[in-house]
């Protein structure tokens with residue numbers, strides 16, 4: 371998941387709004403990706419977002 375790891379500056383598998391701001395592509399979509407609106411995008415939330423927008427399914 372390069373698209374996720376790249377802006378995940380501290381590599382903890384979760385992406386804060388602070389981290390997302392550094393990425394011009396990710397930042398405008400943060401609130402769409404953060405499904406439960408807790409201010410943190412998890413790997414699961416990103417996968418759901420990608421499935422919804424791109425029709426991408428995670429590898430089994």
Ligand SMILES: [Ca+2]
Nearest residue numbers: 404406408410
């Ligand atoms: Ca969240």
